[in-house]
Amino acid sequence: MTELTPKERVMRLFKKEPVDTMPFFSGMGMVLMPAINELGYQFPKVHNNAEMMAKSAVMSSKMFGFDSVVVPYDMTCESQAVGNKISLYEDSIDILYPTIPEKIWKTMEEVEFPDNITELGRIPMVCEAIKIAKQEAPDHAIGGWILGPFTMAGQLLELDLLLKGVFKQKDMVEQVMDRITDMLIKVGKAYKDAGCDYMTLREMATGTDLLSPRTWKKVIQPRVKKILDSWESPKVLHICGATDLIVPMMNECGADALSFDIKNNLLETREKVGDDMLLFGNFDVYELPCKEETTAEEAVEAIKVNIDGTVDAVWPGCDLWPDIKVENMKAIVDTTREYGKKPSPAVGRT
Amino acid sequence: MATQEELLEKLKEGVVEYEEDTVKEASQQWLDEGYVALDGIMDGLAAGMEIVGDLYDKNEYFVPEVLMCADALYGGLAILRPHVPDSEEGVNAQVVIGSIQGDVHDIGKNLVKMMFDVAGWDVHDLGRDVPLENFVEEQLRTDSEVVAMSAMMTTTMLGMKKVIAMIKEKNPNVAIMLGGAPVTKDVANLFGADGYAESAGNAVSEGIKMIGRLREMRAKG
Numbered sequence: 001m002t003e004l005t006p007k008e009r010v011m012r013l014f015k016k017e018p019v020d021t022m023p024f025f026s027g028m029g030m031v032l033m034p035a036i037n038e039l040g041y042q043f044p045k046v047h048n049n050a051e052m053m054a055k056s057a058v059m060s061s062k063m064f065g066f067d068s069v070v071v072p073y074d075m076t077c078e079s080q081a082v083g084n085k086i087s088l089y090e091d092s093i094d095i096l097y098p099t100i101p102e103k104i105w106k107t108m109e110e111v112e113f114p115d116n117i118t119e120l121g122r123i124p125m126v127c128e129a130i131k132i133a134k135q136e137a138p139d140h141a142i143g144g145w146i147l148g149p150f151t152m153a154g155q156l157l158e159l160d161l162l163l164k165g166v167f168k169q170k171d172m173v174e175q176v177m178d179r180i181t182d183m184l185i186k187v188g189k190a191y192k193d194a195g196c197d198y199m200t201l202r203e204m205a206t207g208t209d210l211l212s213p214r215t216w217k218k219v220i221q222p223r224v225k226k227i228l229d230s231w232e233s234p235k236v237l238h239i240c241g242a243t244d245l246i247v248p249m250m251n252e253c254g255a256d257a258l259s260f261d262i263k264n265n266l267l268e269t270r271e272k273v274g275d276d277m278l279l280f281g282n283f284d285v286y287e288l289p290c291k292e293e294t295t296a297e298e299a300v301e302a303i304k305v306n307i308d309g310t311v312d313a314v315w316p317g318c319d320l321w322p323d324i325k326v327e328n329m330k331a332i333v334d335t336t337r338e339y340g341k342k343p344s345p346a347v348g349r350t
Numbered sequence: 351m352a353t354q355e356e357l358l359e360k361l362k363e364g365v366v367e368y369e370e371d372t373v374k375e376a377s378q379q380w381l382d383e384g385y386v387a388l389d390g391i392m393d394g395l396a397a398g399m400e401i402v403g404d405l406y407d408k409n410e411y412f413v414p415e416v417l418m419c420a421d422a423l424y425g426g427l428a429i430l431r432p433h434v435p436d437s438e439e440g441v442n443a444q445v446v447i448g449s450i451q452g453d454v455h456d457i458g459k460n461l462v463k464m465m466f467d468v469a470g471w472d473v474h475d476l477g478r479d480v481p482l483e484n485f486v487e488e489q490l491r492t493d494s495e496v497v498a499m500s501a502m503m504t505t506t507m508l509g510m511k512k513v514i515a516m517i518k519e520k521n522p523n524v525a526i527m528l529g530g531a532p533v534t535k536d537v538a539n540l541f542g543a544d545g546y547a548e549s550a551g552n553a554v555s556e557g558i559k560m561i562g563r564l565r566e567m568r569a570k571g
Contacts, residue, residue, distance in 0.1 A: 087479070089452060094482075094509050096452035101479055160457060163414040164421075212412040245409065323508075 006067035007197065010141035013313060014198060014234035014256055016278070018348040022313055022340020024333045025068035027143045027200025027236045027259065027280075029319035033095070034326055035059035043095050043322065044088040047074055050125045054132035061140055065333045069133045070143040072126045073319070074098040078147075078187060079155040081121030082113060095322050105157055108165060108176045113183040118190040127194035134195040144196035146188045148203025149180040149223045150211075156180070159205070166215055173219065181223040185230045198234035200259070201227055207241030207263070216246050221253060228254040236280065240318060247272050261317035266309040275345040280315035282306060289324040289332060296331040303335040312344040354385055361394025361426060366401050368418035370425040377429040387433035388470075395426045396468050413457065420464050427467060434470065444494035446485060448476030450509050459500045462527070466498075482509050486516045489524060498527040 002020075004012065009023045036043055036056050046052045057069045074097045076086045083104055089096040105111055114120065118127075126144075134142050147155070153162050153176065165173040192199055206220050228235055237250055238259035247269050250258050257278035260269070266282045273279070283306050288299045303314060314336040343349045352360075357380050364373035373395070380390040402419045405411035411419075445466050449459045456478040466473050474492055476484055489497050497517055499510050514526050 092451065092481075094452070094512075099452060099454045099479065101454060154455065159455065160417055163457070164417050166414045167418065208409065208412065210413045212409075212414075215412070215414070321508075 005139040007139050007141045010067050016346050018350045021337045023067040024314045024336040026316050027145050029073040030070050031056050032060040033322045035063050044090040050128035053129040058137045064329050068141045068143045069137050071129045076100050077122050108172045111176045130194040141197045144191035145200040146184050149177050151205045152180050199231050200236040202238045204240040207243050208245045209242045213245045221249050225253045270310040278312045278346050280313050281317040283317045285316045285318045289328045290321050296327045299328040300331050300335045303332050304339050307339050310345050312346045358394045362398035365398025365419050365422050368422050370422040373422045373426040377426040387430045390430050395423050444472040445496040446474045446488045446494045447498040448480040449478035449500050451481050454479050482513045485513045496525045
């Protein structure tokens with residue numbers, strides 16, 4: 001069969017139609033330093049300029065043969081849009097993503113979003129980057145993402161306010177979560193309208209190393225569901241950390257695919273959700289592509305284990321860390337194509 | 351008059367049930383009865399926190415509960431600690447602690463800090479988003495025995511490697527503790543760290559286990 005374009009491969013995968021081979025793609029950041037260096041950019045600068053953001057994303061994908069192009073890279077856009085300052089770490093020699101050093105809102109009561117949130121801060125710039133990426137890489141699937149409401153709350157408020165509030169100020173927590181949810185629906189829609197082919201909802205900080213399954217059901221699930229309901233397919237739900245206890249609830253939220261990091265027991269998850277659900281992730285983004293001591297051969301073996309672990313695509317379990325070892329990254333993508341020629345549980349082969 | 355056992359039970363129970371007022375009341379009563387303050391801390395508050403650690407390990411408690419238990423513990427500690435004579439501390443150690451640059455979350459760091467506070471260490475808390483060289487400077491300034499760092503994001507954890515190298519170069523005897531969600535034991539070993547706490551959450555159980563070991567040492571000593 002003729003080779004599919006990266007975009008065709010991803011879009012067919014989401015529809016669970018047969019593909020030529022397993023996609024390598026992500027719904028989270030996958031910008032890499034070799035691409036940034038090749039373009040002559042600096043890491044702290046790519047977050048503030050639509051063209052640099054789009055071009056570094058496209059270059060990363062093309063250099064390494066990824067099927068997707070993903071923007072934005074950092075988690076501070078919405079928080080910046082409501083007036084918080086961001087740190088770009090321009091003087092640091094390390095690769096550091098923008099953060100919010102101090103939050104203007106000190107209490108949950110203060111959380112209120114302007115109606116025109118999508119016109120503020122860097123949100124229009126991200127939309128612009130999505131459009132440029134689409135033009136520059138018409139054959140690639142363009143992925144956008146937003147944080148889930150609880151994780152986003154950590155960018156807007158001190159997280160322990162919310163964590164303790166889950167018990168001490170239930171009503172207030174519910175109200176804040178609803179306000180953030182409504183804001184995120186608008187931002188997600190703006191990214192989708194700008195041309196994203198699929199969206200990922202990253203409710204990262206809600207694994208059971210932080211919240212109980214009970215709290216997840218009560219506080220997180222209804223909002224995650226509401227956001228996913230507001231998007232057309234394809235849509236992915238990602239959660240980091242310990243997720244085994246909440247897999248069945250994640251599976252009720254209306255996502256087309258579920259994504260996990262390395263703490264998930266994927267084989268058990270596959271049993272819980274059945275062969276029809278798309279499963280992604282469970283791939284160690286530091287150990288395999290970055291760690292100095294990991295050889296390309298070891299990375300290849302680990303990707304085979306990942307594929308045998310019943311994933312339907314090789315998809316990093318978190319943002320790809322930008323400072324990858326070129327040899328390992330290439331070996332990982334090559335292995336995905338070769339070893340991924342056999343069908344996965346939810347998707348056949350042409 | 352309340353017996354020691356009754357009050358210890360109340361302190362423990364108060365921490366486990368995150369009843370800050372109960373813990374404060376029992377701590378004050380403990381002092382009023384003339385009992386030894388350090389016993390109240392170790393066999394009451396810290397013992398309660400050990401139970402909290404077990405509940406966390408068993409997935410009965412999660413971070414919100416643990417944070418509230420920590421508040422209750424600190425409520426008691428504020429009352430009891432000033433009554434522990436320096437000579438009785440048993441520990442005369444110092445620790446430099448902080449979340450590394452690029453990381454603005456400090457829940458894990460604060461829970462590890464609690465363990466050192468309970469044990470009576472002098473804690474030099476650098477806060478969060480701390481530039482790498484500040485850890486080195488503060489260690490040199492204070493001559494602390496331990497440097498504890500946390501990173502929640504994969505992207506910030508590599509900075510730890512540099513700090514460890516900088517500190518070990520200047521002072522090879524300093525013990526380094528790492529914690530944070532993306533740091534695995536392998537990574538900690540690779541970076542040359544001496545101790546490790548697996549995540550914001552596991553920092554809780556690791557920290558609490560260290561309290562347990564301190565209590566054992568005290569019982570033997």
